[in-house]
Amino acid sequence: MGKTLYDKLWDSHLVHVEDDGTALIYIDRHLVHEVTSPQAYEGLKLAGRKPWRVDSVVATADHNTPTERWEEGMAGVRDPFAKLQIETLDANMREYGAKVYFPFLDKRQGIVHVIGPEQGATLPGMTVVCGDSHTSTHGAFACLAHGIGTSEVEHVLATQCLITRKMKNMRVAVDGPLGRGMTAKDVILAIIGRIGTAGGTGHAIEFAGSTIRALSMEGRMTVCNMAIEAGARAGMVAVDDTTLAYVKGRPFAPAGAEWERAAACWRGLTSDPDAKFDREVKLDARAIKPHVTWGTSPEMVVAVDEAVPDPEREKDAMRREGMERALIYMGLEPRTRMTDIRLDKVFIGSCTNSRIEDLRLAAAVVKGRRLASNIRQALVVPGSGLVKAQAEREGLDRVFRDAGFEWREPGCSMCLGMNEDRVGPGERCASTSNRNFEGRQGEGARTHLVSPAMAAAAAIAGHFVDVREWR
Amino acid sequence: MDKFTVLTGLVAPLDRANVDTDQIIPKEHLKSIKRTGFANALFAAWRHDPEFVLNQPRYRGATILLARKNFGCGSSREHAPWALVDYGFRCVVAPSFADIFYNNCFKNGLLPVVLSEAEVDRLFHDCAAFPGFKLVVNLEQQGVSTADGSKSMRFEVNAFRKYCLLNGLDDIGLTLRHAGKIREFEARRKAQYPWYF
Numbered sequence: 001m002g003k004t005l006y007d008k009l010w011d012s013h014l015v016h017v018e019d020d021g022t023a024l025i026y027i028d029r030h031l032v033h034e035v036t037s038p039q040a041y042e043g044l045k046l047a048g049r050k051p052w053r054v055d056s057v058v059a060t061a062d063h064n065t066p067t068e069r070w071e072e073g074m075a076g077v078r079d080p081f082a083k084l085q086i087e088t089l090d091a092n093m094r095e096y097g098a099k100v101y102f103p104f105l106d107k108r109q110g111i112v113h114v115i116g117p118e119q120g121a122t123l124p125g126m127t128v129v130c131g132d133s134h135t136s137t138h139g140a141f142a143c144l145a146h147g148i149g150t151s152e153v154e155h156v157l158a159t160q161c162l163i164t165r166k167m168k169n170m171r172v173a174v175d176g177p178l179g180r181g182m183t184a185k186d187v188i189l190a191i192i193g194r195i196g197t198a199g200g201t202g203h204a205i206e207f208a209g210s211t212i213r214a215l216s217m218e219g220r221m222t223v224c225n226m227a228i229e230a231g232a233r234a235g236m237v238a239v240d241d242t243t244l245a246y247v248k249g250r251p252f253a254p255a256g257a258e259w260e261r262a263a264a265c266w267r268g269l270t271s272d273p274d275a276k277f278d279r280e281v282k283l284d285a286r287a288i289k290p291h292v293t294w295g296t297s298p299e300m301v302v303a304v305d306e307a308v309p310d311p312e313r314e315k316d317a318m319r320r321e322g323m324e325r326a327l328i329y330m331g332l333e334p335r336t337r338m339t340d341i342r343l344d345k346v347f348i349g350s351c352t353n354s355r356i357e358d359l360r361l362a363a364a365v366v367k368g369r370r371l372a373s374n375i376r377q378a379l380v381v382p383g384s385g386l387v388k389a390q391a392e393r394e395g396l397d398r399v400f401r402d403a404g405f406e407w408r409e410p411g412c413s414m415c416l417g418m419n420e421d422r423v424g425p426g427e428r429c430a431s432t433s434n435r436n437f438e439g440r441q442g443e444g445a446r447t448h449l450v451s452p453a454m455a456a457a458a459a460i461a462g463h464f465v466d467v468r469e470w471r
Numbered sequence: 472m473d474k475f476t477v478l479t480g481l482v483a484p485l486d487r488a489n490v491d492t493d494q495i496i497p498k499e500h501l502k503s504i505k506r507t508g509f510a511n512a513l514f515a516a517w518r519h520d521p522e523f524v525l526n527q528p529r530y531r532g533a534t535i536l537l538a539r540k541n542f543g544c545g546s547s548r549e550h551a552p553w554a555l556v557d558y559g560f561r562c563v564v565a566p567s568f569a570d571i572f573y574n575n576c577f578k579n580g581l582l583p584v585v586l587s588e589a590e591v592d593r594l595f596h597d598c599a600a601f602p603g604f605k606l607v608v609n610l611e612q613q614g615v616s617t618a619d620g621s622k623s624m625r626f627e628v629n630a631f632r633k634y635c636l637l638n639g640l641d642d643i644g645l646t647l648r649h650a651g652k653i654r655e656f657e658a659r660r661k662a663q664y665p666w667y668f
């Protein structure tokens with residue numbers, strides 16, 4: 001019987017299996033950042049152990065680094081705890097080393113899930129782990145990529161392996177052409193709206209179908225990024241010409257004759273035609289509209305031309321209660337039209353939507369206009385120093401600045417508000433990030449997840465608008 | 472890691488579905504570089520509310536948390552089980568858990584127990600009805616029972632995880648027993664696919 005892409009990745013990394021199915025899989029790429037690694041290195045040291053293969057490690061500081069005052073250097077990090085974490089990572093890198101480390105203030109520093117692919121440090125067929133759940137992003141390159149906890153970070157450092165069990169196979173096929181203004185973000189929000197935030201639990205999801213194949217690598221990363229919001233630790237897309245064209249020529253990608261050999265191997269990273277999936281879901285891309293979340297879970301999502309749902313029409317008591325609680329937290333009334341929701345802040349950034357194509361899309365909407373007067377703050381935070389430099393070469397920074405946006409240094413920023421970039425209590429934010437949980441962007445913050453184009457249009461209009469009608 | 476064999480403990484009921492790790496420990500509390508000291512950060516946003524379950528005197532000293540479905544979804548932060556353990560919990564009972572959180576629990580001597588929706592529902596009911604309601608969790612026998620033995624339920628747990636937890640074994644030491652195999656695998660991979668190295 002044929003194998004799925006996930007089966008192939010799994011089989012090719014299997015080092016050992018216990019009778020009960022617990023397996024050791026080999027890890028090719030280990031991404032490390034400042035928040036989830038200090039305790040792992042501490043544990044390693046306490047046990048008198050050494051990293052197994054430092055060459056597998058690619059590290060950066062991104063989660064709580066400030067996005068302004070870089071000219072002040074370390075002094076610009078005002079939060080003493082953030083500073084301690086950044087310095088601890090520096091010290092661990094000095095002591096143990098890595099294949100490459102992009103420290104705070106480096107030109108190539110950025111969100112770990114943006115810089116891995118950008119540097120060619122994420123290659124098709126790899127296993128990729130990181131102490132961060134959005135590691136699923138790298139699955140866009142036909143990698144088996146998922147988040148791990150800090151004890152697992154320590155385990156991978158010490159053994160180059162992960163103890164895990166095989167997940168089930170799920171395929172989400174999206175077919176057909178996307179409508180005007182529709183993006184990868186709308187696709188993944190539509191998928192989550194359909195299957196729910198626990199829909200992929202216990203599964204590795206392969207995103208397939210003509211719509212997914214037509215997406216750029218950046219779009220595929222956006223989709224895989226939010227596999228975790230669909231409950232799946234790992235999401236992935238098969239290798240095709242688009243994948244190879246993106247990887248070729250990147251700093252850590254193979255070159256010359258080695259490239260030819262690697263590319264030939266990578267071509268096989270697809271599911272066999274007769275492969276069996278435990279679960280299949282199909283979506284018609286033609287039906288996908290711009291999506292906006294209204295609640296405190298990514299599955300609480302509707303199309304922009306719809307209204308906030310009414311909990312009274314929900315039959316399941318548990319769900320109804322969840323909806324009611326979400327509406328109170330979000331300060332919304334049932335049946336409010338989404339386009340009537342007014343905003344206070346706008347955030348364009350995060351590992352979901354901070355790459356150059358995202359910024360281009362947002363800039364195209366903003367060009368020549370001004371922020372609405374009710375928008376207190378609108379941030380554009382590029383995903384990496386290289387994305388930022390590219391955007392500046394294209395003049396996108398001017399477009400945003402002229403409109404009243406703040407153009408920041410790269411990092412996670414307002415996606416999780418660990419640095420000073422926060423949404424205040426009761427403030428409402430249109431955000432291109434991936435989580436709208438209570439308090440995610442700051443205590444009491446109200447988050448609406450949208451695409452970069454939708455966020456940009458909302459910043460100009462002051463409320464949500466349907467980008468399909470944007471002229 | 473502490474061993475887990477039989478736990479008899481007071482049960483604290485957290486009656487919400489989809490409790491995510493941002494709720495278990497908000498990110499403002501992730502800035503430590505240590506593994507301990509998170510007890511006060513547990514459910515920090517909800518602790519302001521005097522009615523919140525952990526603020527009610529009747530649940531003081533609870534070691535078992537009773538929760539609803541999809542507990543621990545969201546961010547992969549291991550601070551979530553650290554905070555639960557630091558507070559004093561050794562076991563979480565729920566109808567389902569998010570994958571990463573479920574895994575992280577075992578690495579920290581915290582036992583996640585999956586019971587059916589109906590069983591969990593009944594436990595919520597009992598918890599509310601009987602002050603001082605306790606459960607006995609027996610990992611060896613994979614059973615949960617009421618302190619008086621009137622109800623007992625079985626749960627599934629993967630044999631390897633169970634063995635590690637029963638013996639307080641650390642994963643790294645166990646894996647390194649296979650160091651030879653790992654080295655062989657690595658050498659083969661490097662010869663075949665040098666571009667990954």
Ligand code: SF4
Pocket residue numbers: 063111112113132134350351352411412413415416433434
């Ligand atoms: S941008 Fe947000 S979701 Fe992505 S790694 Fe940073 S904090 Fe996590």
